[in-house]
Amino acid sequence: xxxxxxxxxxxxxxxxxxxxxxxxxxxxxxxxxxxxxxxxxxxxxxxxxxxxxxxxxxxxxxxxxxxxxxxxxxxxxxxxxxxxxxxxxxxxxxxxxxxxxxxxxxxxxxxxxxxxxxxxxxxxxxxxxxxxxxxxxxxxxxxxxxxxxxxxxxxxxxxxxxxxxxxxxxxxxxxxxxxxxxxxxxxxxxxxxxxxxxxxxxxxxxxxxxxxxxxxxxxxxxxxxxxxxxxxxxxxxxxxxxxxxxxxxxxxxxxxxxxxxxxxxxxxxxxxxx
Ligand code: NAD
Numbered sequence: 001x002x003x004x005x006x007x008x009x010x011x012x013x014x015x016x017x018x019x020x021x022x023x024x025x026x027x028x029x030x031x032x033x034x035x036x037x038x039x040x041x042x043x044x045x046x047x048x049x050x051x052x053x054x055x056x057x058x059x060x061x062x063x064x065x066x067x068x069x070x071x072x073x074x075x076x077x078x079x080x081x082x083x084x085x086x087x088x089x090x091x092x093x094x095x096x097x098x099x100x101x102x103x104x105x106x107x108x109x110x111x112x113x114x115x116x117x118x119x120x121x122x123x124x125x126x127x128x129x130x131x132x133x134x135x136x137x138x139x140x141x142x143x144x145x146x147x148x149x150x151x152x153x154x155x156x157x158x159x160x161x162x163x164x165x166x167x168x169x170x171x172x173x174x175x176x177x178x179x180x181x182x183x184x185x186x187x188x189x190x191x192x193x194x195x196x197x198x199x200x201x202x203x204x205x206x207x208x209x210x211x212x213x214x215x216x217x218x219x220x221x222x223x224x225x226x227x228x229x230x231x232x233x234x235x236x237x238x239x240x241x242x243x244x245x246x247x248x249x250x251x252x253x254x255x256x257x258x259x260x261x262x263x264x265x266x267x268x269x270x271x272x273x274x
Contacts, residue, residue, distance in 0.1 A: 015094030029058030203261025229262030
């Protein structure tokens with residue numbers, strides 16, 4: 001992908017102290033984007049992401065924020081604007097699992113997943129949208145020539161479980177299913193402001209969130225039967241798609257969910273005639 005147009009852009013990547021968020025932050029920085037690396041509790045891991053960006057000649061800062069807390073989100077955006085003066089891209093990635101059978105699921109397990117995975121997306125996306133609208137009016141009042149491309153790009157991290165039901169993980173599946181309608185609705189509302197909103201929905205990507213599966217040879221083999229492409233995904237597989245959605249090359253893509261899953265959503269059980 002051409003990196004020319006990314007030069008000078010600014011992105012916030014939530015939950016970029018590990019896994020997919022870290023890969024997105026490093027990949028975007030490699031394209032010339034200044035990246036706000038966000039962590040919620042593990043500063044050391046957040047710093048590792050930033051150090052890798054800086055060691056490769058990229059730009060970025062490290063900001064602590066729990067995405068489920070409104071005050072944290074507001075101060076992360078304030079710090080971003082104080083440092084860079086603007087925002088171009090939000091990758092709303094932070095998420096977690098608190099698994100339990102439905103019968104045993106506690107209110108705390110339900111609530112925490114909804115708070116981080118869904119309310120966290122609401123808070124981050126709302127703040128980004130407010131900033132983009134402010135930048136748009138600023139440009140208009142400065143009589144700057146309007147770009148033909150989107151003024152702001154939002155990419156939400158969903159999951160194949162926004163369409164594949166997942167017993168034992170109903171809080172997670174409900175949060176990701178919620179992201180789909182949330183994303184489509186805000187995309188409809190924000191498009192007239194020249195803000196593009198899309199989701200990516202990864203399948204099985206090798207990160208700490210699913211270590212318990214890929215580190216066990218039997219579970220790993222059984223996971224591969226769910227993936228027609230017969231390999232587990234890497235965080236970079238997702239980062240490349242995120243970068244494309246953040247680029248002008250996808251300028252007419254709005255309100256879409258891009259599945260990055262090696263075919264997991266193709267009903268692999270039906271490959272042999274069902
Ligand atoms: P991960 O555990 O490595 O990363 C999750 C990140 O979110 C971590 O950096 C964590 O610190 C951060 N986070 C958690 N709670 C937070 C909070 N309250 N505030 C700020 N940050 C917080 O796992 P991952 O696989 O990289 O997950 C990233 C996203 O991708 C999640 O939204 C997850 O649901 C989604 N996803 C992952 C997979 C997969 O197979 N790995 C598949 C589909 C979707």
